[in-house]
Amino acid sequence: MRELDRAEALGLLATVSLGRIVFTRHALPAVRPVNHFVDGEDIIVRIHEGGALGSLASPAEAPGVVVAYEADVIDPDTHLGWSVVVTGYARPVADADDADRYADLLRPWVGPPTTGALRIRPDLVTGFRLEAEASRPAPRA
Known part of the structure; x- marks a missing residue:
């Protein structure tokens, strides 16, 4: 198991489209x-109005909600x-141009049409890669 640095972890995260919040x-x-x-x-996820994640879209929380x-x-x-975990603050995307761009780039897989997006700003990024063990030289007699 090898630890990933921040850049490598975020790079791997960008190669997949499904995760868990x-x-x-x-x-x-x-x-x-x-x-x-x-x-x-930043990690961008779309949300449904009235869905479980809708509570995270409240702009009243100054820095956002920890996720x-x-x-x-x-x-x-x-x-x-590999596995990557990002911890940070989620805030609703307030800029209309960004929200429109994200709506075009990120289509939900299921459920009713999404009504907004969350931006997760990473404070802590951790990850690891599970790699095959390198061959070891035979012990000397």
């Missing part, structure tokens, strides 16, 4: 699978791959 709902942790894309270092975002690709046969 972890947030607080009714004072308990909640997890939802969502599709995303990476814009610079974690995780995505991975791990082969079930070889057990090789």
Whole structure:
């Protein structure tokens, strides 16, 4: 297992479109699978009005709402791959031009039409890659 630096972790995150957002709902942790894309270092997810993630779209929270975002690709046969976790603040996308651009770039996989987007600004980015063990030289006799 090899730790990833921030740039490599965000680069890998940008290669997939599905992840899991972890947030607080009714004072308990909640997890939802969502599709995303990476814009610079920010993770963008679309939300449905009235959905579980809609509570994160309240602009009243000054810095935003703390969330974690995780995505991975791990082969079930070889057990090789990677996992990335981003922790940061989620805020609604308020700029109309950005919101329109994100609506064109990110189509939800299921459910009713989305009504907004969240921008997750990463404060902490961690990740690891599960790699095949390098061949070891035979011990000397």
